[in-house]
Amino acid sequence: MIYLDHAATTPLDSDVLKAMQPYFNKLFANSGSIHSAGQEALAGIDKARQQVAHFLNCETNEVIFTSGATESNNLALTGIVDASDIKKPHIITSNIEHPAILEVVKNLKNRGVEVTILPVEHDGIVNTNVVQKEIKDNTILISIMYANNEIGTVQPIKEIGELIKKINEKRKNKIYFHTDATQAAGYLNCDTKSLKTDLLSLSGHKIYGPKGIGVLFVKKGTKIKPFQYGGHQEFNLRAGTLNTPGIVGIGEALSIVKKNRDVNNKRVQHLRDKLIEKTLKEIEGSHLNGSKTKRLPNNANISFDKIEGESIMLNLDFEGIEVSTGSACASGSLSPSYVLLALGLSHLQAHGSIRFSFGKENTIEDVNKTVEALKKIIKRLRLISPIK
Amino acid sequence: MQYSNKVIGHFKNPHNMGAIENPDGLGQVGNPVCGDMMKLYIKVKDNKIENIKFQTLGCAAAIATSSMITDLAKGKTLEQAEKISRSDVSDALGKLPPIKEHCSNLAADALHRAIQDYKKRNK
Ligand SMILES: Cc1ncc(COP(=O)(O)O)c(C=O)c1O
Ligand SMILES: [Zn+2]
Numbered sequence: 001m002i003y004l005d006h007a008a009t010t011p012l013d014s015d016v017l018k019a020m021q022p023y024f025n026k027l028f029a030n031s032g033s034i035h036s037a038g039q040e041a042l043a044g045i046d047k048a049r050q051q052v053a054h055f056l057n058c059e060t061n062e063v064i065f066t067s068g069a070t071e072s073n074n075l076a077l078t079g080i081v082d083a084s085d086i087k088k089p090h091i092i093t094s095n096i097e098h099p100a101i102l103e104v105v106k107n108l109k110n111r112g113v114e115v116t117i118l119p120v121e122h123d124g125i126v127n128t129n130v131v132q133k134e135i136k137d138n139t140i141l142i143s144i145m146y147a148n149n150e151i152g153t154v155q156p157i158k159e160i161g162e163l164i165k166k167i168n169e170k171r172k173n174k175i176y177f178h179t180d181a182t183q184a185a186g187y188l189n190c191d192t193k194s195l196k197t198d199l200l201s202l203s204g205h206k207i208y209g210p211k212g213i214g215v216l217f218v219k220k221g222t223k224i225k226p227f228q229y230g231g232h233q234e235f236n237l238r239a240g241t242l243n244t245p246g247i248v249g250i251g252e253a254l255s256i257v258k259k260n261r262d263v264n265n266k267r268v269q270h271l272r273d274k275l276i277e278k279t280l281k282e283i284e285g286s287h288l289n290g291s292k293t294k295r296l297p298n299n300a301n302i303s304f305d306k307i308e309g310e311s312i313m314l315n316l317d318f319e320g321i322e323v324s325t326g327s328a329c330a331s332g333s334l335s336p337s338y339v340l341l342a343l344g345l346s347h348l349q350a351h352g353s354i355r356f357s358f359g360k361e362n363t364i365e366d367v368n369k370t371v372e373a374l375k376k377i378i379k380r381l382r383l384i385s386p387i388k
Numbered sequence: 389m390q391y392s393n394k395v396i397g398h399f400k401n402p403h404n405m406g407a408i409e410n411p412d413g414l415g416q417v418g419n420p421v422c423g424d425m426m427k428l429y430i431k432v433k434d435n436k437i438e439n440i441k442f443q444t445l446g447c448a449a450a451i452a453t454s455s456m457i458t459d460l461a462k463g464k465t466l467e468q469a470e471k472i473s474r475s476d477v478s479d480a481l482g483k484l485p486p487i488k489e490h491c492s493n494l495a496a497d498a499l500h501r502a503i504q505d506y507k508k509r510n511k
Pocket of ligand 1 (some may be wrong): 008058067071073098145147182183202204205212213214269
């Protein structure tokens with residue numbers, strides 16, 4: 001199998017697995033128990049919390065373990081709104097966020113929150129000036145993703161963070177800044193002090209860690225309410241017995257990411273660039289979606305004219321190559337990827353899109369085989385197509 | 389979501405793929421929202437569909453139903469072919485995933501249009 005779907009999920013790193021293993025059956029005790037078995041489990045969690053804090057350049061009591069980025073995003077947005085004493089609070093986000101933001105925002109809107117959903121430029125990047133223009137007296141929260149899951153575009157988080165910090169110096173009610181760093185965490189600097197974020201979400205399974213575990217960074221002093229009750233865990237912000245193996249796993253995964261980031265980024269970027277270069281050169285009517293430079297090093301999102309993405313994806317699957325698509329047919333709704341439409345692509349262009357997301361186990365052989373398979377498949381599908 | 393083996397079979401090796409030059413009837417359907425599109429060409433002799441071919445831009449469901457409808461319609465009288473319904477096509481393929489309904493309706497619609505087109509030309 002040639003797995004090029006790392007934006008969907010990644011395999012578990014073998015060192016992460018090794019770190020996790022004792023916590024399933026040997027060090028299984030509840031980390032909330034005061035006996036020594038419980039304290040051993042707690043030691044594993046403490047270590048992981050330190051690893052995460054190191055990764056985020058924050059304090060250990062600013063790290064909240066959750067069940068994944070979906071929960072982190074829900075907690076961040078809903079928790080900030082619930083804790084606000086503004087009568088009709090206003091929040092700002094972008095139109096290319098993951099559904100784990102956009103659906104939460106929709107729900108908050110139904111509850112009476114005022115919502116502004118910013119457009120992106122044609123290259124898939126949010127314009128900081130546009131963010132600034134939308135800020136109002138009742139704005140309490142701005143949530144912009146660090147990197148997009150479909151097109152990999154990287155948002156100017158530091159620039160927006162600095163802007164908000166400056167604006168906050170001159171206003172009474174603070175604007176909190178949240179970023180969904182789920183896709184970014186494997187590749188980009190997540191120093192929360194330098195990015196100037198108050199809240200940041202990430203997930204284990206996108207960074208060679210386990211599934212079902214995530215982190216929400218909550219800066220000290222942030223006014224936030226839990227939405228899950230039933231225990232004092234996680235500084236009273238997230239009730240429930242801690243997922244010890246998962247937490248140990250995400251801590252280890254993040255520390256490996258940090259250690260190998262430069263080398264790994266260079267490697268995957270080389271593969272990704274080769275794929276883009278060969279595909280655009282050797283396959284007529286193929287186009288890269290999203291900024292060429294401001295994107296994650298492992299992401300290529302390419303539209304192929306006059307054909308449909310799910311049929312490309314399935315044909316690649318028959319050849320043992322796993323990718324994903326923004327096609328309407330694969331969406332479960334009638335509409336193709338809203339992210340691609342937000343770039344100004346036509347429905348037909350979005351319909352023919354394929355996302356390739358590389359990972360650390362891929363090789364140049366994988367790239368060559370994929371391009372060869374693509375050439376054959378695209379040619380055949382265009383033969384079937386009514387548009388010539 | 390999962391496709392049946394029959395759907396995958398037709399998707400991998402579609403029957404009657406391509407265009408017919410100077411067809412007696414042409415059915416064109418498309419869904420501008422989702423993007424799937426289909427052209428169905430028929431040749432009619434003695435009130436029977438003597439030859440039928442398709443061109444489709446779409447997913448596995450769209451391509452497999454296109455292929456299946458050509459199998460179902462070939463050799464049929466126009467009256468018989470007109471009666472082939474959307475569900476006949478999906479039944480013949482051993483059911484399609486429910487979310488694929490809009491993709492799989494194209495084929496029967498295209499056949500009905502092609503027959504209409506033939507009738508209009510031969511009024
Ligand atoms: C940008 C982004 N946010 C949130 C999520 C949800 O993450 P999780 O699967 O950990 O809930 C994903 C994963 O698809 C994502 O890509
Ligand atoms: Zn379809």
